[in-house]
Amino acid sequence: MHRNWAGNLTYSARSIVRPASLEELADVLTGGGQVRALGSRHSFNDVADTDGVHVQVDGLDDGRPAVEPLTPDDGGAEGEVVSVNAGLRYGEVSRALHATGRALGNLASLPHISVAGAVATATHGSGDTNQSLASAVEGLEIMTPGGELRRITRASDPDVFPGTVVSLGALGVVTRVELRTVPAYVVRQDVAADVPWDTFLASFDAITSAAYSVSAFTSWDEPAVRHVWFKSLARADRPEVRGLAPEFLRWSDVPVHPLPGVDPSATTEQLGVDGPWHERLSHFRLEFTPSAGDEVQSEYLLPRRNAVAAIEAMRALGPQVAPLLQTSEIRTVAADDLWLSPFDEPSVGFHFTWLPREEDVRAVLPAVEQALVPLGARPHWGKVSTLDATTTAALFPRFDDFRRLAARFDPEGRLHGGLVGRLLAAG
Template sequence: MKRKTFIKLSTTLMATPLLSSLEAFAQPERLKNWSGNLTYSTDNVFYPKSVAEVQQQVKKLNKLKGLGTRHCFNTIADSKDNLVSSKNLNKVVSLDKKAHTVTVEGGIKYGELAPYLHEQGVALHNLASLPHISVAGSCTTATHGSGIKNGNLASAVTGLEMVIADGSVVHLSKATDAEKLNAVVVGLGAIGIITKVTLQVQPTFMMRQRVFTDMPMAQVKQHFEKIVSAGYSVSLFTDWQKDSINEVWIKSKIGVDKDENSAEFYGAKAATKNLHPIIALSAENCTEQMGVPGPWYERLPHFKMGFTPSSGKELQSEFFVPLRHAVEAIAAVARLGKQIGPHLFITEIRTIAADNLWMSPCHNQTSVAIHFTWKQETAAVLKLLPLIEKELSPFNARPHWGKIFTMAPKILESRYEKLNDFKKIVAEYDPHGKFRNGFLNHELYNI
């Protein structure tokens, strides 16, 4: 071999590992969900800025999923093929004060929308504990806040605009397509890309928030409905390690609800400072407590928009049971307290009003939601969930669609009376399964 050739080959071979390393380093890191427990299965992520661009992508791609703010903890929004993000579809389209509605693009976050509404003198009926989530993503998974008379976030929807599988735009309205709207609002990402949402609004209002600590579980057993009805929105937090509720958060409408401004509430003591739901953590990122008045959007969520919510690196599960079974269901989970405790940050117990949305966990039943914020210990959590689901089985518990659960598809089918009708609607809009993914194939189609 000639010396020149040898040098050229040697140089190339020596450079190859370095170039490979540099190329790998230059590759963008794959998207993860908010808590980091899920890495999405494709690098093909599109960020359309208009409905027309969404249509173009949907027509062009054979398989895809819509992606919101990535706050789901399972693979409901994952795709091994293509993701179409609503991140740039984040504007207010119109506010109709006469009709009491606001129309927004699907990717807008509640924390972005709410201050605008308040400035305009209107409000939404409720918010989730995090304001960081998008309107379309929250509604399609039946995300909720709290309040025995408050439906989940999707219950405020009076109209939808979607891009369906053939790339056409479909408009549905409560006024003209009420039953079809009920079918598709909680659509699980199976029907199309939600580009616009119309929400019911009401006059704006002010609230205050008070927190009480160490409520004896005996009080919960005897007075559950009175406790959760003590404010516009009430949450109970427990780690199941004592026969008590760690914290009770009461969010009250000023001028409407009684202000629970007392030293004691059903055996719980009034907090003397702002608290985090996980009591060991700083309350800096939590919304103001201690009865300080503030607008609805600064009190209904537990966490401020500008801060990292909850604990950050975590897993979440949640199960809904009918209100009439609340005390029994809480007692059933409490029996697992010693097993749950080492892997849990906190459990939140909330109430949600019944709705008529086909795939909502609160369909036709006012519900109690038992929510678990887990340490990011996936193997341990996946061992615990079947035990929890078994304990809650007598109450026909339904899981939150965007969180981690292990219920068999046949069980889900038995607990959602409209599931087969929903699948017919899916087939109407997406006959070839363009928006189907592994999650939907398994949970809805048992494939």
């Protein structure tokens, strides 16, 4: 028996395998019974669960470099697209890319998560113009339950491609992911402390657009936003917030951690020091474990046009949620066209890092959901929610199309399990 990273979930799988080759992977997939891919185990619910066999591809060798630039004949454009082993962590891919002068457009808070797992669940970073990590995908190689290795790209399969990227592992085991890259760039990180709520709400658009990536941290019951992290493309000075006098922001002169009172040594460098993109965009350094995993996480994504109303609704719930919170983060995300992405329009995300008291967390989540779902909120696929599968599926307009696509790839339902099984059975 094995557990997820946080330890709040024991998987139901009877075994876990790590195939070393495509041939070994095909043997597992054609061997009958239920099977599911398992990434870096950073999901907090049973989206990756199965009562059959778990497959991890972090040791898979398909005979190609783990990080390989594609040629124009393969769908690349002068090295702009790179094919990576799906089991690699983002931090590993980022370091390899930076060494060649290339970069990804955005990263999530943690560089420790696997590429395939993050893409399959629409994991994201922050920034008004930054889409989710899945939006950088130009192609996937997927092995179906029948052992067929299929390559699906945005260029060659426009009708189904948007349904195959954020797939929750319901189409097969992803072995390679093709990512769009950009030239490497430099980022500085500055943190403003104790931003008054009135200022934050009145200047929300100006604050989130003042840097390449912006994150705000709160416990919802505080008199001010505890910290606003600005990650700016290389510049000499701190970011300026349009229409806001400089004295309205008090800049921290010491490094801080997203969790109050925690040693910031695991966080990426702050205090306005320029550095490579992959050493600033994530909140945490790859070489550190950001926490012991003693936490539960939830997240809700909703239309940006409702951000202020949603923040006010959460502040009203502050007395209920704050006693269970380690911290909460507000981020913005740009829109994309992926069927199971919650970002079909410019969006804002409310992320909750809870104390490891899941029963108590589940008791308070209905109040959070009752406040946010009427404003268009949808739960993150890999985090704890109390919405049932039928309700969740109905929040995604293309879910019926995805259900039909999953039936084409997996007609016997061998990839069903956990949350995915419930979702595909809903409706």
